[in-house]
Amino acid sequence: MHKDNQPLIFEITKAGRVGYSLTELDVPEVDLSSLMPDGFIRKEDAELPEVSELDIMRHYTALSNRNHGVDNGFYPLGSCTMKYNPKINESVARFPGFANIHPLQDESTVQGALEMIYDLQEHLNEITGMDETTLQPAAGAHGEWTALMMIRAFHEANGDFNRTKVLVPDSAHGTNPASATVAGFDTVTVKSNESGLVDIEDLKSKVGPDTAALMLTNPNTLGLFEEDILEMATIVHGVGGKLYYDGANLNAVMSKARPGDMGFDAVHLNLHKTFTGPHGGGGPGSGPVGVKKDLIPFLPKPVLVKKEDIYTFEYDRPQSIGRVKPFYGNFGIYLRAYTYIRTMGPDGLKAVTEYAVLNANYMMRKLEPYFDLPYTQHCKHEFVLSGRRQKKLGVRTLDMAKRLLDFGYHPPTIYFPLNVEEGMMIEPTETESKETLDSFIDAMIQIAKEVEENPEVVQNAPHTTVINRLDETKAARQPVLRYIKK
Amino acid sequence: MKQHRYIPMTETDCDEMLSAIGISSVDELFADIPEQVRFKGELAIKKAKSESALTKELAQLAAKNADSRTYASFLGAGVYDHYRPIIVDHVISRSEFYTAYTPYQPEISQGELQAIFEFQTMICELTGMDLANSSMYDGGTALAEAGTLVAGHTRRKKLFVSEAVHPEARDVVRSYATGQSIEVVIIPQKDGVTDIARLEEMIDEETAGVLVQYPNFFGQIEDIQKIGEIAHDKGSLFVVSSNPLALGVLTPPGKLGADITVGDAQPFGIPEQFGGPHCGYFAVTKKLMRKVPGRLVGETTDDEGRRGYVLTLQAREQHIRRDKATSNICSNQALNALAASVAMTALGKEGAKEIAYQNIAKTHYAKGAFEKAGFEVKFGGAHFNEIVVNCKKSVKEMNAQLFTKGIIGGYDLGLTYPELANHVLIAVTEQRTKEEIDALVQEMEALHA
Numbered sequence: 001m002h003k004d005n006q007p008l009i010f011e012i013t014k015a016g017r018v019g020y021s022l023t024e025l026d027v028p029e030v031d032l033s034s035l036m037p038d039g040f041i042r043k044e045d046a047e048l049p050e051v052s053e054l055d056i057m058r059h060y061t062a063l064s065n066r067n068h069g070v071d072n073g074f075y076p077l078g079s080c081t082m083k084y085n086p087k088i089n090e091s092v093a094r095f096p097g098f099a100n101i102h103p104l105q106d107e108s109t110v111q112g113a114l115e116m117i118y119d120l121q122e123h124l125n126e127i128t129g130m131d132e133t134t135l136q137p138a139a140g141a142h143g144e145w146t147a148l149m150m151i152r153a154f155h156e157a158n159g160d161f162n163r164t165k166v167l168v169p170d171s172a173h174g175t176n177p178a179s180a181t182v183a184g185f186d187t188v189t190v191k192s193n194e195s196g197l198v199d200i201e202d203l204k205s206k207v208g209p210d211t212a213a214l215m216l217t218n219p220n221t222l223g224l225f226e227e228d229i230l231e232m233a234t235i236v237h238g239v240g241g242k243l244y245y246d247g248a249n250l251n252a253v254m255s256k257a258r259p260g261d262m263g264f265d266a267v268h269l270n271l272h273k274t275f276t277g278p279h280g281g282g283g284p285g286s287g288p289v290g291v292k293k294d295l296i297p298f299l300p301k302p303v304l305v306k307k308e309d310i311y312t313f314e315y316d317r318p319q320s321i322g323r324v325k326p327f328y329g330n331f332g333i334y335l336r337a338y339t340y341i342r343t344m345g346p347d348g349l350k351a352v353t354e355y356a357v358l359n360a361n362y363m364m365r366k367l368e369p370y371f372d373l374p375y376t377q378h379c380k381h382e383f384v385l386s387g388r389r390q391k392k393l394g395v396r397t398l399d400m401a402k403r404l405l406d407f408g409y410h411p412p413t414i415y416f417p418l419n420v421e422e423g424m425m426i427e428p429t430e431t432e433s434k435e436t437l438d439s440f441i442d443a444m445i446q447i448a449k450e451v452e453e454n455p456e457v458v459q460n461a462p463h464t465t466v467i468n469r470l471d472e473t474k475a476a477r478q479p480v481l482r483y484i485k486k
Numbered sequence: 487m488k489q490h491r492y493i494p495m496t497e498t499d500c501d502e503m504l505s506a507i508g509i510s511s512v513d514e515l516f517a518d519i520p521e522q523v524r525f526k527g528e529l530a531i532k533k534a535k536s537e538s539a540l541t542k543e544l545a546q547l548a549a550k551n552a553d554s555r556t557y558a559s560f561l562g563a564g565v566y567d568h569y570r571p572i573i574v575d576h577v578i579s580r581s582e583f584y585t586a587y588t589p590y591q592p593e594i595s596q597g598e599l600q601a602i603f604e605f606q607t608m609i610c611e612l613t614g615m616d617l618a619n620s621s622m623y624d625g626g627t628a629l630a631e632a633g634t635l636v637a638g639h640t641r642r643k644k645l646f647v648s649e650a651v652h653p654e655a656r657d658v659v660r661s662y663a664t665g666q667s668i669e670v671v672i673i674p675q676k677d678g679v680t681d682i683a684r685l686e687e688m689i690d691e692e693t694a695g696v697l698v699q700y701p702n703f704f705g706q707i708e709d710i711q712k713i714g715e716i717a718h719d720k721g722s723l724f725v726v727s728s729n730p731l732a733l734g735v736l737t738p739p740g741k742l743g744a745d746i747t748v749g750d751a752q753p754f755g756i757p758e759q760f761g762g763p764h765c766g767y768f769a770v771t772k773k774l775m776r777k778v779p780g781r782l783v784g785e786t787t788d789d790e791g792r793r794g795y796v797l798t799l800q801a802r803e804q805h806i807r808r809d810k811a812t813s814n815i816c817s818n819q820a821l822n823a824l825a826a827s828v829a830m831t832a833l834g835k836e837g838a839k840e841i842a843y844q845n846i847a848k849t850h851y852a853k854g855a856f857e858k859a860g861f862e863v864k865f866g867g868a869h870f871n872e873i874v875v876n877c878k879k880s881v882k883e884m885n886a887q888l889f890t891k892g893i894i895g896g897y898d899l900g901l902t903y904p905e906l907a908n909h910v911l912i913a914v915t916e917q918r919t920k921e922e923i924d925a926l927v928q929e930m931e932a933l934h935a
Binding site: 004005006008009010013017018019020021022023025026027028029030032035036037039040041042043045046047048049050051053056057059060061062063064065066067068069070071072075077080082083084085086088090091092093094095096097098099100101102103104105106108109110111112113115116119123126127129138139140141142144145149152168173174175177178179180181182183184186187224225227229230253254255256257258261262263272278279280281282283284285287300321322323324325326327328329330331332333339341342343344345346347348349350351352354355357358359361362365366377378380401402405410411416430431432433434462465466467468469470471472474475476479480481482483 | 490492493494495499500502503504506507508512514515516517518519520522523524525528529530531532533534535537540541543544545547548549550551552553554555556559561563564565567569571573575576577579580581582583584585586587588589591592593594595596597598600601603604606607608610611612617618620621623624625626627634652654655657658660661662664665666667707709711733734735736737738757758759760761762763775781782783784785786787788789790792793794795796798799800801803804805806807808809810811812813814815816817818819820821822824828830831832833834835836837838839840841843844846847848850851868882885886889894897916919920923
């Protein structure tokens with residue numbers, strides 16, 4: 001293992017080295033001071049690195065060796081759907097006719113790109129059961145906010161300005177309440193019942209003429225299908241509210257149940273989750289929004305339409321919420337998703353869901369004897385264990401997560417959802433083999449035994465990584481957010 | 487179905503797993519989906535294609551588009567065809583980076599965290615700001631979030647946005663502002679720059695912030711120091727949206743009074759790809775550190791004193807603050823921030839200056855060539871890599887003609903500035919050769935004749 005500090009690129013720089021190759025200037029030189037006022041011209045150079053091309057490649061190769069991705073090993077991070085990222089997607093996204101086209105080119109010169117966008121929208125409409133889809137939002141949270149802005153515009157178009165509240169279950173992703181706030185709503189939290197599902201009575205007591213929408217993830221973040229979804233839809237629609245579907249967990253229900261058939265009015269998808277984005281170390285993502293008919297007028301503009309085999313953007317949309325992003329969304333990411341959908345087809349997407357759910361249930365039953373399982377019904381694509389049994393022995397879920405690093409795994413999502421004590425949210429996805437699942441199960445069982453027999457080895461984990469646990473308090477108290485030359 | 491290459495489970499695996507669960511078929515796992523909402527039958531989407539067949543189909547689709555490797559492109563307007571060091575793609579193709587999630591487990595994410603720490607540093611160096619976050623979706627949404635930040639910080643509800651800011655970015659600012667009930671007022675442009683006299687008349691004590699672009703949408707370099715002073719006089723904050731590539735030679739906004747500098751790092755190593763994904767950046771002065779949206783990477787140590795990096799100051803973010811958060815951003819553009827870092831590293835201290843200088847030199851040459859050919863080049867101020875040329879005829883028609891000559895023409899300003907109908911915004915990056923510039927001018931001249 002590396003025991004020394006990994007140098008920063010700024011620490012291997014040497015004055016005079018270069019890593020670039022610009023074509024020699026083929027037009028006359030200019031004197032900047034004659035072209036602009038002196039105050040416009042930079043006096044001190046930006047201290048960017050001075051390194052050779054090999055220096056760069058070695059530096060980033062060293063960094064990549066200190067990073068764990070799906071291609072390195074199992075990554076059962078709940079709610080994140082860390083499935084295999086197909087390589088054909090990467091090749092297609094680099095075709096010159098996709099990578100090197102400008103968003104403001106005349107539409108006649110980018111008909112191939114527009115055809116793909118249109119066809120992807122049609123595919124997503126069918127997969128979600130919605131009437132129309134926009135690809136403009138750049139990520140899931142961006143999609144949530146976009147849909148909430150549309151719902152707000154819908155209510156306001158009806159002269160209804162008093163719908164100030166968005167209902168969010170206590171098990172929801174943090175982005176849900178944050179998106180509601182940014183869209184100008186107040187958030188009202190709805191409780192879960194003892195089965196881990198939305199408490200219908202609590203919902204009934206909280207809806208009213210001020211309800212703009214209910215945001216719901218189905219299956220929810222516990223991996224459980226909200227069985228009362230139709231009743232919930234009736235309750236929310238009954239008071240004039242809209243039903244919003246957070247598509248983070250769509251991998252659990254493709255071709256089994258569609259948000260559009262469950263009564264949802266708007267849905268966002270995370271193409272970087274369900275549809276193999278990839279995640280890129282935190283982004284870029286793509287968060288399309290699908291809507292039912294009555295929300296169509298409020299879609300962000302422009303909207304792509306097809307007129308006699310010609311694709312064109314329509315800008316004349318008087319009720320549109322406007323643009324949510326320059327240009328047309330993260331084209332390069334949704335192109336990858338399109339490639340994936342076309343690779344899988346209807347049979348493939350159905351198999352994806354079936355195996356994602358089978359894998360999760362298999363792991364859940366295998367681990368059930370060793371950890372507390374707060375909700376015991378069959379799960380969907382993920383399940384949540386509680387580490388409270390281990391906590392009583394002095395070992396926290398965080399410690400067990402760190403111990404998993406020693407086995408070469410990325411740990412599950414921990415301490416989420418908030419309604420499970422010491423939660424561990426495990427999502428295996430469909431792309432993992434039974435051998436991988438079994439090895440992970442064995443590691444978890446071994447850790448559970450270590451907690452009883454030798455807790456220090458867990459409490460002091462990890463033991464094999466390039467660095468030990470880092471002092472996060474120090475990082476926050478004395479923030480060092482950039483390199484400064486000593 | 488037949489075994490699929492992305493799904494490794496065999497029939498035997500399946501049987502063993504079903505029996506471990508204690509059920510006899512996968513269907514039982516979906517029994518909790520109420521009958522009325524259960525989807526029956528098959529999704530009406532296109533059937534699966536093999537790897538070869540799909541590659542061929544999509545290659546044909548891509549070939550229907552005119553790309554800037556085949557055509558000489560003079561189209562900019564916020565997205566540029568620049569030198570992309572080939573090494574960039576080799577680095578970001580390392581799947582340890584691109585198949586990773588957000589670095590929430592620092593012990594196995596030091597590579598990503600350190601790369602982002604370096605990105606934050608390079609953005610600070612170029613912009614002259616104290617700190618930068620790990621990225622935003624793009625320049626437009628970064629500007630919009632700067633708008634909501636200044637409104638929250640000053641507790642005021644009015645933003646002044648220059649008309650010389652990218653029209654689509656202005657649209658996004660407006661959409662975000664609507665959510666927060668913030669008023670957006672446009673400061674008109676005059677002679678291609680923000681009308682400072684008008685700003686002085688219009689600005690008041692209700693103003694949360696003034697938002698400008700540097701170089702602006704017309705390629706003009708604004709006197710932002712002056713605008714910043716006007717903003718600060720009223721107790722409002724000053725936000726500058728800046729093309730970071732131009733900052734290789736331009737005085738950084740941090741030295742000219744900017745409280746927030748945002749923009750898009752697309753010019754550094756990121757392909758145009760029809761407008762996204764690109765890479766927003768967000769840099770601020772120290773006093774705004776705890777108001778920054780998105781993720782921040784900070785340096786710290788482990789118990790043996792080794793240096794390492796973590797996501798920090800997370801109390802700002804949505805997963806902690808939930809409905810108290812001031813931004814909902816979660817996913818960002820990490821892989822593109824990595825791409826931009828590699829490009830900034832490859833260009834380095836000298837290359838960053840040289841590439842910016844070449845853009846100015848080539849654009850200046852194009853300006854001279856247009857003027858020599860009798861075209862009016864509008865707006866006389868200092869400019870970076872874009873100029874406004876009066877075509878005296880429909881830009882759309884002209885561009886259609888140029889296209890037949892292998893040229894992608896500039897942006898039709900009449901689309902967003904009615905007073906500039908028949909004016910085209912021409913971008914000349916270092917990628918355009920003298921021959922291509924001469925050909926553009928000659929073809930436009932010929933069309934004019």
